[in-house]
Amino acid sequence: MYGIINVAIENYVLNNYGENTWENVKSRYGTDIDFLLTEQPYNEAVFYKLAALLAEETGITVDEALFNFGEHIMKTTREKYSGVMESRGSNLKEYLINLPNFHNRIMLIYPNLSPPEFGISNVEDNSICVHYMYKQKGIRSFVLGYLSGLIFIFKEKATAKWLKTIESGQPQEVFKISW
Template sequence: MYGIIYKAFEQYVIDTFDVETWNITISKSLVSMNTKTIDQPYNDAITFEIAKQLSKSTNLAIDKILFQLGEYVVKITREKYLLIMQSRDNDFKDYLLNLPSFHNRMLLIYPKLTPPEFKVTVVNDTILMLHYYTNTSGMKEYIKGYLNGLVRAFESNVEIEHIVSRQLNKFEDVFKISW
């Protein structure tokens, strides 16, 4: 989602706190990004750094910030970039099944993109496993929030369970999603 995540992060902070909190958080995080455009490289390390600084500024737990940000990314994408949502499909399950190929296509379009990786394993008609790989530890709550936002967006009745979190060469989180 390239710079959409940064735009959503800015809007989340402004809506939840205020513009001053956003400006302070960005200045203390020492990251460089432009929230005016979605056409810029993204990586989880920057998101985590901003969340860490926001946590320090607001005394809100970083896990709560990451969860809420994940939800907000879906909200902003639906409100401002609906075609991106629709390009992945019209229901929760198909959206998740298309998530890995969407990220692969984005890598072709935006070669400087450093997104996390997704893999979906279909267990049966009512269960799938979503594997999330990143170089940045601590992003599990972000993905939980993102999935929760998708559940709301697609008005789905699913159960999401975090079943694995381990470090190989990358950090991997696996979510069991049941209908």
């Protein structure tokens, strides 16, 4: 994971809970992280620990924090990297169909990136299934937030829901987006 995620998390907390909450989360984190370095790779543990600390600090659940992080990361990406968003498609369906290839291209720019793997299935006129393969458990809420952020960005009247986990040697979450 690269620092853009941390920048988005910082922006989310500042905008929704204020500077005091953000300073408390950072101080409780216990390690100095420069959240302005978008080009620096970070371990995924940073992401989960920030979600847990925010949950403790504000009384929301860790799943709510992860969902909100996912949703806000898409908004931040659109604001700061609009070209990246536009290169993936002009609507939600195109974007989702192009999603599996995106991280492969980003790895050319960020060679230390260890990205998640996406897959697409059941492409229909009014729905699509997104498969998310990951190493870290507990990512479902983040991906739902990510998909919700995409729906918002593309101004679609759509819903995203979690369908199932497939046990096939590598953990995989399946989400259905319908419009």
